[in-house]
Amino acid sequence: ETGVTQTPRHLVMGMTNKKSLKCEQHLGHNAMYWYKQSAKKPLELMFVYSLEERVENNSVPSRFSPECPNSSHLFLHLHTLQPEDSALYLCASSPTRVEGGELFFGEGSRLTVL
Amino acid sequence: SQKIEQNSEALNIQEGKTATLTCNYTNYSPAYLQWYRQDPGRGPVFLLLIRENEKEKRKERLKVTFDTTLKQSLFHITASQPADSATYLCASTNAGNMLTFGGGTRLMVKP
Numbered sequence: 001e002t003g004v005t006q007t008p009r010h011l012v013m014g015m016t017n018k019k020s021l022k023c024e025q026h027l028g029h030n031a032m033y034w035y036k037q038s039a040k041k042p043l044e045l046m047f048v049y050s051l052e053e054r055v056e057n058n059s060v061p062s063r064f065s066p067e068c069p070n071s072s073h074l075f076l077h078l079h080t081l082q083p084e085d086s087a088l089y090l091c092a093s094s095p096t097r098v099e100g101g102e103l104f105f106g107e108g109s110r111l112t113v114l
Numbered sequence: 115s116q117k118i119e120q121n122s123e124a125l126n127i128q129e130g131k132t133a134t135l136t137c138n139y140t141n142y143s144p145a146y147l148q149w150y151r152q153d154p155g156r157g158p159v160f161l162l163l164i165r166e167n168e169k170e171k172r173k174e175r176l177k178v179t180f181d182t183t184l185k186q187s188l189f190h191i192t193a194s195q196p197a198d199s200a201t202y203l204c205a206s207t208n209a210g211n212m213l214t215f216g217g218g219t220r221l222m223v224k225p
Contacts, residue, residue, distance in 0.1 A: 002157065033213075040122075043158075043203070043215040056212060090157050102148060103213065105157030 003027040006091050006106035013081065014114050021076040021109045023091030029104070031097045032074040034066060037088040037108070049074060050097045081113045116142040116208045120216035127194055128224055135189040135219045137204035144206035147187045149178055152201045152218065161202075162189075194223045 004025045013019050025032065034046040048056035049068040063085075065077040074091055088110050092103040118139045127133050137147065146165045150158035164171045164180045164187065171178050177190040191198050201218040208214045 002159070004157075040217075042217045045212050045214070048212070058212070088155075092157075102160040102163060103150075103158075105159070107157050108155070110155070 002104050002106065004091060004093055004104050004106035006089075006109050008109060009107065010110045010112075012112045012114065013078070015081060015083070017081075018077070018079040020078065021089055021091075021111075023074040023076075023106055025072055025074075025091075025093040025104070027093055027095075027104060029093040029095050030071055031094045031101075032068060032071075033092040033094075033103065034074065034076055035090040035092065035105075037090055039087075043090065046076075048097065055097065078111075081111075083113050086111055086113045116140070116214075118144075118204060118206055118214055118216045120202075120204060120219045122217050122219070124220040124222055126222045126224065129195060131194055133191040133194045133198065133221055133223070135202050135221065137187040137189065137216055139185050139187075139206060142208060143182065143185075144208075146206065147178070147180060148205045148213075149176075149187075149189050150203040150205065150215075152203055154201075158203055191221075194221075196223050196225050199223050 007022045031050045036044045045058050046060045047066040052068050067075040088108045090108045091106045094101040148163045149161045152158040162178045164178045175192045179188045199222050201220045203215050203218045205215045
C-alpha cells in the first residue's frame with residue numbers, strides 16, 4: 001500500500017467512448033503526476049500538477065484531459081482515444097516538486113482501446 | 115538530446131550471486147539518480163537515491179554507485195534471492211526538471 005490509489009485498475013473502451021481515470025493520494029503531498037507506460041517503452045511523463053495548478057503538459061494529445069480539483073485527487077479524462085493509447089497509466093505523488101524527491105506511484109490503470 | 119538508458123535485455127543470475135544493473139545517461143549532468151523496482155502489473159516503488167557528490171550509497175543488500183566521469187550508475191543486489199526478480203528502473207531529472215525514466219532492466223534470479 002503506497003498511499004496512492006488508482007481506479008479503475010482495468011478499463012476497456014471503444015474509440016468513441018468517454019471515460020475517466022481517478023487517482024487519490026492519502027499522503028498529504030502537494031504534487032501529482034500522470035505517467036504512461038507502454039510495452040517495451042520507458043515511462044512517459046504526461047502531466048504534472050503542483051498545488052492543484054498544472055505546471056507541465058508534456059505535448060500530450062488533447063484527447064487526454066487532466067483535472068486536479070484538490071491536492072488529493074487527480075483525474076485523467078479520456079475521449080476519442082486510439083488503439084495506440086492502450087497502456088498502463090500510472091499516477092504518482094511527491095511532497096513537493098523540489099528536485100530529488102522520490103515519487104510514490106499507484107498500482108496503475110490498465111487501459112485497452114478497441 | 116538528453117537520454118537515460120538501461121540495458122533492455124533481461125539479466126538472469128543464480129540465487130546467491132550479485133546482480134549488477136547499469137544506467138547510462140548522455141548529453142546532460144544530473145544532480146542525482148533514483149532507482150525504482152517494478153513488479154509485473156504494478157507501479158514502481160522507490161528504492162534508493164544517489165547524488166552526484168556521493169560515490170556510493172547502500173541500503174541493506176542494495177548498493178548504488180554514481181560515476182560522473184563514465185556518466186553511469188550501477189545498481190547492485192548482493193546475495194540475490196528469487197524474490198528480487200523484477201524490473202528495475204533508473205530515473206533522473208532532465209534540464210526541464212522533469213523526472214525521466216530509463217526503459218528498465220528485467221532481473222530474473224533462479225533458485
